[in-house]
Amino acid sequence: MNKKRQAVSPPLEGLGEASWKSNWEESKKHYTDWWNGKGLVLSMWEHLQEGVKPHATVAPPADAKDLKQYWFDPQWRADNLHYQLSRSSFMADIPPVANTHLGPGSLAALLGAELDGGPDTIWIRHKPGGEMNLKFDENHPMWKLHVDLLKACKANAQGNYYVGCPDLVEGLDVLASIRGTQDVLMDMIMQPDELAQQLQQINEVYFEAFDRIYNIIREGDESTFCYFSLWAPGTVSKLQSDISIMISEDDYRQFVQPYIRQQCQKIDYTLYHLDGVGAQRHLDALLEIDELNAIQWTPGVGEPQGGNPCWFDLYKKILAGGKSVMANWVTLAELEPLLDTVGNQGLHINVDFKNERDIEAALKIVEKYRSPL
Known part of the structure; x- marks a missing residue:
């Protein structure tokens, strides 16, 4: 794993003069x-x-037919985000970011968990009896959903705003979404070596998904993340x-810290x-x-x-x-x-x-x- 490069000044590439945030260079x-x-x-x-005051004349999409369309129809989501961003404030240091999240921890949906759209958010739910396959699968329907949403948003953005990376989450949280919290906690005691192997596999899937997402959403070298x-x-x-x-604290240093360090x-x-x-x-x-x-x-x-x-x-x-x-x-x-x-x-x-x-x-x-x- 290579040590990340040092923080540097913003590159010249990125959003151009079409950006809906007029003070972006200062921010x-x-x-x-x-x-x-x-x-x-x-x-x-x-x-x-x-x-x-709207930044552009953008028509709102028709009302979503149901929660499934509201959350999981990539083009409807992209059009709705485009409309909302066209009339959002970007004063101070508020960045213009399309929030493409598919729930807090959507990486788990690529590995065996279920997505359940509610009125206010998407829940990532443990699927009892479901299969766990800790490998990246570019043909997985949940991965295709991520890609279709990101590409639809990028096509709408046209340099006016960034497309954010979804809230993938990682490590124990993802594993708990797939297998259930109690089982994961028991594994710390009963089979710590197997748990460590699973956490490493999750990191490898995370890096594969993250790199592919970055190559879709990047503006020059710059990028944004939906959460916060x-x-x-x-x-x-x-x-x-x-x-x-x-x-x-000891379990944190054994089962969390090493994998967070890899990401950092x-x-x-x-x-x-x-x-x-x-x-x-x-x-x-x-x-x-x-x-x-x-x-x-x-x-x-x-x-x-x-x-x-x-x-x-x-x-x-x-x-x-x-x-x-x-x-x-x-x-x-x-x-x-x-x-x-x-x-x-x-x-x-x-x-x-x-x-x-x-x-x-x-x-x-x-x-x-x-x-x-």
């Missing part, structure tokens, strides 16, 4: 600095449309192990999604991965969200460990105290914007911290 500089542990990114997860609307001047991915909240070594820019208060015990193991660029913190349901002062020491520890930070669901009122306490270097702040007036107010705050003292 790319903010993102590139952030990947390198410097400066600030002010953005939001997904997009808002309220009161936004990530942009980078190279390959980029969000990594995770949500099941790790159920395992010990191969992919140019990586963000780890640290999910749940109980997962904080694995932070030291994450900070040991030299090639990991950044860590995002999700407190979990019922907990104070990313802008609450109770997490400021956590952010300081991440920054002191040499990683950039992404703080999510920050409110306008929390923005200035966060910057005052944690600092103005290496922070990606996703604010819960409701309209463009909120964005303008946040920009006035952030610009004070971006300006040289």
Whole structure:
């Protein structure tokens, strides 16, 4: 596995003058600095449309006939995303990204799990009695669905926006979607060597799928990832192990850390999604991965969200460990105290914007911290 290249300035290639984001060159500089542990990114997860002047005249698609078409009809999805993006705000550092996700962990659908479209999301479900084949199959119908959706979105984009990499997920989370969480946890005790072999196979499938996706969605060297609307001047991915909240630090270092490290070594820019208060015990193991660029913190349901002062020491520890930070669901009122306490270097702040007036107010705050003292 080759060590990934160092973070560099944005290449000249990428979206051209047709981009629906007028300040994109400035934002790319903010993102590139952030990947390198410097400066600030002010953005939001997904997009808002309220009161936004359309970038182009785009007709909406006809209403979806059912949830199957809403989620799994590639052309309908692409046309709907095209319409939504045409009237979305890209102020501040909000990147123009078509969200092509097929559920949180769609890699599992290529290996034996089922996709189930609900009103608000796609669920990845364990298929009892289903076969597990941990090999990449370019003829698998779920892989064809991924490719058809990405290509339909790319054809619509025409340089106006990026097409994001779906939220593939990896490792134990994928295996739990295929086999069931309880069986995977038991394997840590009963057959750890076989489990390690399966995790390596999943990484190999991940890399094959990821490389093929990158070659479809790339704009020059640049690419984007759907989850958290990530942009980078190279390959980029969000990594995770949500099941790790159920395992010990030793098991994390044995069954998670080595495979996350492989991804960080191969992919140019990586963000780890640290999910749940109980997962904080694995932070030291994450900070040991030299090639990991950044860590995002999700407190979990019922907990104070990313802008609450109770997490400021956590952010300081991440920054002191040499990683950039992404703080999510920050409110306008929390923005200035966060910057005052944690600092103005290496922070990606996703604010819960409701309209463009909120964005303008946040920009006035952030610009004070971006300006040289």
